[in-house]
Amino acid sequence: MSTLEERLHEALAREGSRTEPSPDLFARVVASIDDDRARRRRLARVGALWLTGTAAITMAVLALTPRDGKGLHMPWWILEVGTNLALLAIALWLGPFIKRFGRAYAADVFHDNPLTGKSYIVLTDIVYYLIFAAFILFSVHVAPQAEWNNTISEDVTAEQVTFELSRLGGILLIIGILHGLNIVLMPLLGRVFSLNRRLPGRQ
Structure with missing residues (x-):
């Protein structure tokens, strides 16, 4: 041994001899394992619900779509409703996903102001869902559009598919840009709040 x-x-031996083992260490390890198992079960349930919902929506679309010798003729409103449901599903999934991984970041940034950090997370959640x-309300359509070239047939066209895809890409781009700005600005806000607490006359 060198x-x-x-x-x-x-x-290490000297420090270990002076340190008392935590009396609740085993309980905390067991609780951590139980939490991990509960999280895995929750993810499995969410995945099963997503698959079931996707299968149900696909079957409903096929049932509502008329067909003839040339194939399926999907009415324009089915794609419109499907896009709105997809936007809603993205909002309900992406919000908690961002919040889950953002808590640790906010806690590190607002370590001098834990309550401020929690309030900041809540406020950003509100802004997220408002956006x-x-x-969705600004981009929803209740009738075929002239630029879709389906005002007569009222069937889905390539132009409508392009428009609906741009809606999905647009909201992801907006949330991505705002989330990036939030990551950059949050440390600055945390620093401002930390300095504000340390000003003379403030405790």
Whole structure:
């Protein structure tokens, strides 16, 4: 054993002899394992619900879509409703996903102001859902559009598919840009709040 290894072994042994084992260590490990299992079961249920919902929506679309010798003729409103449901599903999935991984980041940024960090997360959640709701309401259509070239047939066209795809890509781009700005600005806000608490006359 080298000199460095001996010194490291002695230091660890010395610290270990002075440290009392945590009385609830086993309970905390068991609780952590149970939490992990519960999270895995929850993810499995969410995945099963997504698959079931996707299959149900696909069957409903096929049942509602008329067909003839040339194939399926999907009415324009089915794609419109499907896009709105997809936007809603993205909002309900992406919001908690971002929040889950953002808590640790916010806690590190607002370590001097934990309550401020929690309030900031809540406020950003409200802004997030307001943006999604506004985007859906602004871009929804209740009648075929002239640029879709289906005002007579009222069937889905390539132009409508392109428009609906742009709606999905647009909201993802907006949320991505706002989320990137939030990541950049949050440390600055945390620094401002931290300095504000340290000003003379503030406790």
